[in-house]
Amino acid sequence: MSxxxxxxxxxxxxxxxxxxxxxxxxxxxxxxxxxxDIGFVVQSAAGKVxxxxxxxxxxxxxxxGLDIHSLLSSGDWYVLDENETVTPLSxxxxxxxxETGKQTDNSIICLRRSNRPSIWINLRCHPLFTPGISQPSAxxxxxxxxxxxxxxxxxxxxxxxxxxxxxxxxxxxIFLSENGICIGQNKTAEKMFGYTDDEAQGHPGTDWxxxxxxxxxxxxxxxxxxxxxxxxxxxxxGSSFPCQIxxxxxxxxxxxxxxxxxxxxxxxxxxxxxxxLQEAKRRKILMAKSGDGIVITDRNHKVIxxxxxxxxxxxxxxxxxxxxxxxxxxxxxxxxxxxxxPLDQATLDHFFETRHRRRDGTIYDAEVQSSGAIIGGELMAxxxxxxxxxxxxxxxxxxxAKHKAEMASKHKSEFxxxxxxxxxxxxxxxxxxxQLMQSEPLPPSLKDYVDNALQASERLTRLLGDILxxxxxxxxxxxxxxxxxxxxxxMHSLEAxxxxxxxxxxxxxxxxLSPEVPTYMIGDVTxxxxxxxxxxxxxxxxxxxxxxxxxxSALPETKPDQRKLLFSVIDTGIGIADxxxxxxxxxxxxxxxxxxxxxxxxxxxxxxxxxxVSLLGGNxxxxxxxxxxxxxxxxxxxxxxxxxxxxxxxxxxxxxVNDNLRILLAEDDSISQLVVSxxxxxxxxxxxxxxxxxxxxxxxxxMPHFDALLIDxxxxxMNGIEVTRILRTDPxxxxxxxxxxxxxxxxxxxxxxETFLASGMDDYVSKPINPDVxxxxxxxxxxxxxxxxxxxx
Numbered sequence: 001m002s003x004x005x006x007x008x009x010x011x012x013x014x015x016x017x018x019x020x021x022x023x024x025x026x027x028x029x030x031x032x033x034x035x036x037d038i039g040f041v042v043q044s045a046a047g048k049v050x051x052x053x054x055x056x057x058x059x060x061x062x063x064x065g066l067d068i069h070s071l072l073s074s075g076d077w078y079v080l081d082e083n084e085t086v087t088p089l090s091x092x093x094x095x096x097x098x099e100t101g102k103q104t105d106n107s108i109i110c111l112r113r114s115n116r117p118s119i120w121i122n123l124r125c126h127p128l129f130t131p132g133i134s135q136p137s138a139x140x141x142x143x144x145x146x147x148x149x150x151x152x153x154x155x156x157x158x159x160x161x162x163x164x165x166x167x168x169x170x171x172x173x174i175f176l177s178e179n180g181i182c183i184g185q186n187k188t189a190e191k192m193f194g195y196t197d198d199e200a201q202g203h204p205g206t207d208w209x210x211x212x213x214x215x216x217x218x219x220x221x222x223x224x225x226x227x228x229x230x231x232x233x234x235x236x237x238g239s240s241f242p243c244q245i246x247x248x249x250x251x252x253x254x255x256x257x258x259x260x261x262x263x264x265x266x267x268x269x270x271x272x273x274x275x276x277l278q279e280a281k282r283r284k285i286l287m288a289k290s291g292d293g294i295v296i297t298d299r300n301h302k303v304i305x306x307x308x309x310x311x312x313x314x315x316x317x318x319x320x321x322x323x324x325x326x327x328x329x330x331x332x333x334x335x336x337x338x339x340x341x342p343l344d345q346a347t348l349d350h351f352f353e354t355r356h357r358r359r360d361g362t363i364y365d366a367e368v369q370s371s372g373a374i375i376g377g378e379l380m381a382x383x384x385x386x387x388x389x390x391x392x393x394x395x396x397x398x399x400x401a402k403h404k405a406e407m408a409s410k411h412k413s414e415f416x417x418x419x420x421x422x423x424x425x426x427x428x429x430x431x432x433x434x435q436l437m438q439s440e441p442l443p444p445s446l447k448d449y450v451d452n453a454l455q456a457s458e459r460l461t462r463l464l465g466d467i468l469x470x471x472x473x474x475x476x477x478x479x480x481x482x483x484x485x486x487x488x489x490x491m492h493s494l495e496a497x498x499x500x501x502x503x504x505x506x507x508x509x510x511x512x513l514s515p516e517v518p519t520y521m522i523g524d525v526t527x528x529x530x531x532x533x534x535x536x537x538x539x540x541x542x543x544x545x546x547x548x549x550x551x552x553s554a555l556p557e558t559k560p561d562q563r564k565l566l567f568s569v570i571d572t573g574i575g576i577a578d579x580x581x582x583x584x585x586x587x588x589x590x591x592x593x594x595x596x597x598x599x600x601x602x603x604x605x606x607x608x609x610x611x612x613v614s615l616l617g618g619n620x621x622x623x624x625x626x627x628x629x630x631x632x633x634x635x636x637x638x639x640x641x642x643x644x645x646x647x648x649x650x651x652x653x654x655x656x657v658n659d660n661l662r663i664l665l666a667e668d669d670s671i672s673q674l675v676v677s678x679x680x681x682x683x684x685x686x687x688x689x690x691x692x693x694x695x696x697x698x699x700x701x702x703m704p705h706f707d708a709l710l711i712d713x714x715x716x717x718m719n720g721i722e723v724t725r726i727l728r729t730d731p732x733x734x735x736x737x738x739x740x741x742x743x744x745x746x747x748x749x750x751x752x753x754e755t756f757l758a759s760g761m762d763d764y765v766s767k768p769i770n771p772d773v774x775x776x777x778x779x780x781x782x783x784x785x786x787x788x789x790x791x792x793x
Contacts, residue, residue: 023128023138025051039121041141042128043068045098050138059119059145060111068094080110080118097125097139108146120150173263177205178256180221192265194236205261210234217245221259224249233263242266272317293385298378301326301338310385313366315359329356331363353388365392424461425669428767431457432675435771439682461768480616484641485525487517487565491552494532501540508547509536516554518563520641527612528636532567534609535632539571542630546572555635562639564618570631576624609634661707661782664699666690666723667744668715672767676710676744679771693718697726697733704736708782710774713745713756720745721759728760740781744769 023042030053033040039056043049047069052062062068071077072089079087089095093107107123121143127136173189175182185200193200193208205221206214213231220229228246235241247261293310297303306321314321314329327335332354349371356366369384434454442450491511502509532550539548551568558564613620613634624630663680667673668691677687688706690696692715700706709727713720724741727733743756743764753764762781765774 023050037144039141039143039145041143043094043139043141045135045137045139056143076114078112080112082108084110093123093125094139094141097127098136101127101129101134101136103127118147119145120147122146171264173265175200175205175208175261175263177259177261180204180206180259183258189263192235192263193233199236205259208233208263210240221247230266242270275317290384293387295321295383295385297326297381297383299380304380313358313364313385313387314356329358331355331357356385364389424767425672427457427461428769429669429671429675431461431768432672432679436675436678457768480524481526482522482524482639484520484522486520487552488513488519490525490529491550494529494536494550497533498536498540502548505540505544507540507543507545509540509550510547511550512552514551514553517552517565518554518638518640521563522639522641523636524616527616531609531612531634532569534606535569538606539569539573539630539632543571543573546629548572562637564635564637566633566635568631568633570629572629575626575628575630576622577626661685661778662688662705663778664688664690664696664706664709666693666696666709666711666715666720668692668712672712672769676769676774679769679774683775692716693720693723696723700727700733700736700739704733704739706736706739708740708742708778710742710744710778713743720761721756724756724760738785740778740785742777742781744774 025042034054036053037055039059040051040053041049041056041062042051047067049062049064049066049068051064056062069089072079072092079089079092081087087109093104093109097104104123104125107125108120109123110118110120112118123141123143126140126142128138128140129135130137170186170188173192174186175189176184182200182203182205185195185197189200190196206217209217210232216229217231226246226248228244230242230244232240233243242265244264244266245261247259249257249259252258290307290309293307293313295303295306295310303321303324303326306318308318311318311321316324325335325338327333327338330338333341351367351369353365353367355363357363365388367386367388371382373380373382431454434450434457437450438447438454491513495509495511498509536548536550548569548571551566551570553566553568555564555566610620613636616636618634618636620632620634622630622632661680663685665673665676665680665687667676667689673689673691677689680687688699688703690699693711694717696709696711697718700709711720711723720743727739727741728737741761743761745756745764745767756764762784763777765777
């Protein structure tokens with residue numbers, strides 16, 4: 001809050017009381033003044049405190065009636081001016097206000113007390129006059145605490161001085177400019193160009209550049225280029241020299257756009273480079289023409305000779321190199337390591353990567369091929385050195401790109417998982433409500449509407465599953481889960497799945513299993529079923545008459561414990577033109593791709609099937625003739641199971657395990673909660689509900705004896721996984737630690753099921769909830785828990 005607001009209205013806030021010749025503050029204002037972050041003090045001409053608000057009282061231990069003059073004269077308090085000089089009481093802002101009768105504004109003072117931190121304030125003094133008297137009878141003092149601001153400014157000033165010293169110590173000329181005009185320079189710039197700081201300020205930065213190079217500098221400044229480049233610079237005396245420029249835009253403390261420009265005198269480098277060029281012309285040796293650095297060292301690791309290329313790598317001349325040892329540039333191995341390493345022809349013949357230190361202290365990556373030879377009775381090491389800094393940088397960039405790609409894939413998967421949840425949750429509600437309606441007696445027309453709506457919802461569910469599967473396959477996150485399975489049962493399941501649809505369309509489905517195909521095998525039967533479902537469903541869609549045939553045969557043996565099977569899906573449908581077959585397996589591509597297309601679908605099934613076949617180690621091909629039909633062929637390897645599949649039969653309702661279950665349902669979505677409750681309630685089960693994980697724990701703390709917990713994964717306050725871990729491990733819930741827990745969630749990404757089971761859950765059903773699947777899972781987990789309890793008795 002500004003002090004100006006109160007100063008401008010003090011004449012109305014303080015009333016003169018003529019009875020006792022005093023000023024009175026309106027009682028209604030005291031709570032307001034106590035609530036603001038400004039200190040208020042009313043001081044009489046005698047130096048007494050008439051009033052002080054809460055902030056002033058707490059800051060300086062003031063109270064009404066306190067004699068300020070005595071307080072400041074006691075030697076315990078000191079008043080300092082802005083320069084931290086002790087100010088006598090007679091020169092204080094309040095005394096000045098009393099003496100002149102005029103308001104004093106923005107007095108920066110410090111109040112320091114013995115053994116206490118200093119308090120800096122911005123003080124304003126407003127005189128109050130008794131009617132008829134020209135001298136103030138009282139003064140109103142308002143202040144704001146600026147201690148922290150003062151400290152920050154002091155630190156910034158100190159930091160600025162350090163930066164100035166650092167800037168002056170550098171070998172580069174540094175200029176500060178605003179809108180292209182110089183506003184400051186360091187000492188090196190003054191020495192390099194001959195202009196004092198006062199002379200330099202106010203001039204365009206291009207005045208220091210040769211006229212021929214000014215357009216280049218202006219263009220690079222306009223483009224904001226930060227990479228270093230070289231131009232010719234001009235000194236005050238008119239002489240020129242080569243320099244390297246590098247500039248960057250930044251902001252100062254006031255938010256102004258400031259350009260920092262560094263210029264390095266390249267004269268010495270140019271002189272050295274020219275001398276080395278002349279020397280290279282005189283030296284007619286093969287080493288001077290090598291593209292790689294070459295250095296020859298003796299038994300003591302001292303340089304005998306080095307070519308220009310290697311000398312340039314390190315920043316030395318070839319002559320200077322002869323005064324160096326390997327440890328002068330080698331940084332991976334210490335001098336002690338190098339001295340102690342044996343030197344013979346056998347150990348010298350090797351190839352390695354290392355890092356070298358240049359003369360200026362910079363580091364580069366090096367690749368070294370070392371070999372030994374004895375010349376004139378002396379063992380010498382011949383080392384061919386290549387600067388691989390750029391290659392290493394590219395490798396790092398590739399690793400970073402790989403990491404970014406992996407992160408992008410991870411974010412994509414997380415996004416799809418979240419979208420799966422967001423789509424499947426309302427879809428679960430829609431399908432659940434439709435399923436509830438389907439179970440009610442409906443007029444034929446309404447029954448058709450419900451059936452059609454359920455079919456559309458199921459198609460949407462399949463599409464969502466296809467998209468998620470494709471994403472997982474493309475990201476390489478789909479895992480193979482081999483199990484022992486019965487191929488005959490798998491084919492019977494496939495036939496049962498499609499039989500109603502084929503009968504409705506009036507075409508024949510034939511499934512033929514060759515006798516040489518083993519009954520029991522090991523493989524990912526879920527993915528096999530997915531491939532066959534996609535191919536048979538595709539054949540059904542594009543076949544209006546005739547038949548669809550699925551043949552399974554065994555290919556010749558290649559390994560005694562493995563068998564490769566050939567699957568053929570052949571239809572008599574519309575076929576595919578030759579020119580369109582090549583695009584058939586691309587995601588979201590359909591042979592019939594126009595606004596009047598007859599057949600529905602997103603074009604994902606074949607793309608997913610091809611990816612899955614490849615993931616399972618197989619191959620896929622197609623043979624089609626437009627107007628006559630299509631045949632898909634794919635082969636997959638399977639391990640032969642050494643034993644038949646163990647059949648597990650769960651207890652039926654006759655044993656009493658699954659009748660009238662007490663089920664705790666945790667679901668935050670009200671529609672999903674209603675649907676599941678109705679489905680289970682219609683089957684005779686008792687359902688108790690909770691909206692989040694904490695409610696689950698509260699209910700189980702009071703009523704621990706439920707037959708099963710059906711819990712959503714994503715819920716507010718506490719999710720399903722956290723609840724499960726607490727129930728399985730916390731002693732407080734030992735009475736219900738063995739409760740069967742079934743995850744019910746809209747997440748459907750690969751690895752989700754494993755995560756849920758690892759947390760302690762017994763099983764998993766995905767949304768949209770299929771009532772038959774839900775009931776089957778509940779029967780299985782409650783029967784398994786019942787069996788376990790029977791054995792433990």
